[in-house]
Amino acid sequence: MNEIVYQYWLLSNEDISYSKKVKLIDYFYDSYNLYTSQKSALLNSGLLDEKTIDKFLFNRSKYDLQKEYEKFTHTPFSFSTVEGKAFPEKLMNIYDTPYGFYYLGNLPDFSNCVSIVGARRCSAYGKKIAHELGRELGKAGFTVISGMARGVDSYGHKGCLEGGGNTVAVLGCGCDVIYPPENHLLYEEIAKNGAVLSEYQLGTNPVAMNFPRRNRIVSALSDIVIVVEAREKSGSLITADFALEQGKDIYVVPGRVGDSLSSGCNKLISQGAGVIWDINQFINEISDLCGKTPENIVVKKKKSMMDLEPELLQVYNYFDLYPKSLSTVLEESGMDYLQLLSQVLALERKGLLAEAFKNNYIKQG
Template identity: 45%
Template sequence: MTRKEIWYWMSGLSSWGNRTIHRLLEEMGSPEAIFAAKKLPISQMQQEEAEQKKKEMGKFMEESAGWERQGIRFLTVEEEEFPARLREIPDSPYFLFLKGTLPPPGPAVAVVGARKCTAYGRAQAEFFGRFLAEQGVSVISGMALGVDASAQKGARRAGGYTCAVLGTGVDVCYPACHRQLYEELSICGGILSEYPMGARPLPYHFPLRNRIISGLSDLVLVVEARKKSGSLITADWALEQGKDVLAIPGRLAELSSEGCNRLIRQGAGIVTEPEDVLQALGLETGTKDQKKGVELPPDEKEVWDCLSFEPKHLEQICQETGWEIRAILLILLRLELKGIIRQVGGNQYRRV
C-alpha cells in the first residue's frame, strides 16, 4: 500500500474530517501508522467506516485510471504541485481532487457574494471578474448561483484564469444549470474539491470549502451579501488566514447589501472603483482611462444615461428620453453591439 493510496483512503472517510486527520497525524506520526493501527482513538462509527473503506482499497488503481480519462487528478499535500498558498493556512486540506489546471503563479482574488443577488450585484460581479482577468489576476470563487458564477463568467469572457472550489466532488456539476461554465473551467480553468468523487452538495460542505476559496487568494472581494451568508464565512476565513477583505457598498434598504455594509463598518476595505482592488494587491493598471467612461455620440449617450444596472422596459426608456420606439431600438442595438448594454428579456435593457 503506497502512501498516496493511504491518503486516498482517508479522502473517502466522510465521518473523519480534516481535524480528525490532523489530530491522528499528530498522535501517530504518519499516514502509514494510522492505516496499520487496529484500534484508533476515534468513535466507533469512525472506526467502522475506516475498516469498511480498507476493504474497498483494491478499487483505487482502477478508479484513478478512470479519473485520468476524465482529466481528473488526486493531489496530496506532500506533492510539490500542491498549491503553496494552501499549505500556509490554518486547517489546510491534506488532499485535493483537480479537474483542469491549478491557479498559475501571480495575484489571485476571491470574488464572492449572494446567490440571490440583484441585477446590480450580478453586473458588478461580472465587471470585476472581467476587469481583474484583464489585469492578469486569477479569479477564485465557488461557481454558485448569483455573484460567484457571474464573476467567473466575466473572467472567462476576458480570457483569464478562474478556478471554482466546489462543495461536491469535482465530477458533480452543482448547480446543474452551470454546466456550460463547468465545462469551460474543465478546459480553460480549474475545478477543485477536497471531497471525494461523487460527493453530493451537503450543507456542511460549503462553509468548509470556503476556507480553500480564501486560502487560494491574496484577498477576498465581497460584492453583495446578506446578514447571514456564506460570503461572510469566506470573509471570516480570510481574516483568520491574515488576508484582506474588501467590500462593495450597497443601498441601505437592500437586504442583499446588509452584509457588505456591515463588513465595511467593521473595518473591511471599501471598493468604489476597480483600481481599489489593484491597489490592495500592490498592482497598477494600464487601463485607468476606462473609468472616464465610454465616448458615445449624443443620441447614444442620452439613452445610456437613461439606463442603469437594473433592467428598464423599452416603453419607460421611450418616455424618459422622448424618442420614438423605432429610433430607440436602433440606438439600443448599437449600444448592444458595443457590448455596454444587454437585453435581459421582455423588452428590458440594462447596463453591462
C-alpha cells in the same frame, strides 16, 4: 509500495471524519504509519473512539490498496494531500486544514489569487460587475477563485475566462458532480483553464451543510476576497468571516441603502472593508498589495462617449448601473415614447445599454 497509494487510501477513507485526518497525520507522521498501526496505538492517540476504530480496522483489512488506487488512475481526476509537495501552502495553517482534495485540470501556484463571491440570486447589476471584475482580473494576470454557484460566482468565473485568465472552482460536492447542472460547459472550461477541486469524496451530492465548510478553502486560497452582492445573512458573509480569521483583505461593491441584496455588503463597509468604486483603480491598488508591477497590469479602457450623437448621449445619461424602466425615463425626459424607444434600441445595438428584464435597461458603457 509507493507512498502515494497510502495517501489515496486515507483521502478516500470514509470511516474517519474530514476534520480528524490531519490530526491523525500529525500524530502518526504519515499515512503509511496510520495504515500499519495497531488498535492500541489508535486508542492511545485519543483521536478516535473504540467503535470507530473497530470499524476502521475491519474495513482496512478488506481494502485492496493497489487495486483501488489503480481504479482511480483510470479516472480523469488527480489529488493532492498535506503529505505531498504540491499541496497549497495557503491551506496548511488555517482552521480545519483539509487533509487533501481531488481536482480536475491543472493547479495554479496560487499566487496572486482573488476570490469573487456573492448572491446566487443576484441582480443584473451584480452579474455585470462580477463579470467585469473577473474579466479585468484575468487580463491582469490574477487567478480568480470562486465556488461555481449560480449568480455572482459563475459570472466571476466566466469573466476571468473571457479575459484569458486562470480560474479555480471550489465545489461543495464531489469533484465529479456538476452543480448546478446548467454549469456543465463552465465546468469544462474551468478545467481547461485552471482547476475544479473539492475536499469531498467523488460522488458526494451537493447538500446545504457542505457549502459553508468549503468557503474556508475559497478564502484561504485567495489573497483578496471580493463580495459583489450579499444579503445580511448569506454564504458570502461566511466566506468574509473566514477571510477575516485568515488575515485576508476584503473588498466589497457598495449598493443602495434599503436594497436587500446590498445589506450584507454595506454592513461590511461599515466594519472597515475596502470599497470598489472603480474597477481599473481597484486592479492597480491590489497589484501593489500582491507585489505585481505596473507592467503586469492590463486594464480595459472605458468606452468613449465622444462619438455619440447628442440625442443618444442625452438618452444614455438617463440610465445608470441599476435597472431603470422606460416609463421612468419617459417621465424624466418628457420624450415621445416611440422616439425614446428608437434611441434605446440604437444604444442597445451599440452595446451601451442592455435589457436587464422586460422594458428595464442598464448601462454597459
